[in-house]
Amino acid sequence: MPWLWLAGAIISEVIATTSLKLSEGFTRPLPSVIVVVGYVGAFLMLSRALTRGMDLGVAYGVWAAVGIALVAVIGVLLFSESLTWVQIGGIALIIGGVMALEMGGGH
Secondary structure, X not given: OHHHHHHHHHHHHHXXXXXXXXXXXXXXXXXXXXXXXHHHHHHHHHHHHHHOOOOHHHHHHHHHHHHHHHHHHHHHHHHOXXXXXXXXXXXXXXXXXXXXXXXXXXO
């Protein structure tokens, strides 16, 4: 069950971060509200994952890695941003590091 809370937290954070770009410096009301609600929801769901037994390092690592990857892809698809091979490699290294963190933990 903590993994479902973490997944919700990641989705909420990615929506909030995407809306941050759309808010144009908090000058557009609807995206600005989505930013605030999204980040509050993300932290509430992250706290639920932690109180249900998920390790802090694993939770934050997965949050960061998946969030970075999703936001990078959204940037390419929605905002015509580019990703270089070096950036893609960096994202892969982050994901690999989180996997090492998870696999290296005692169960």
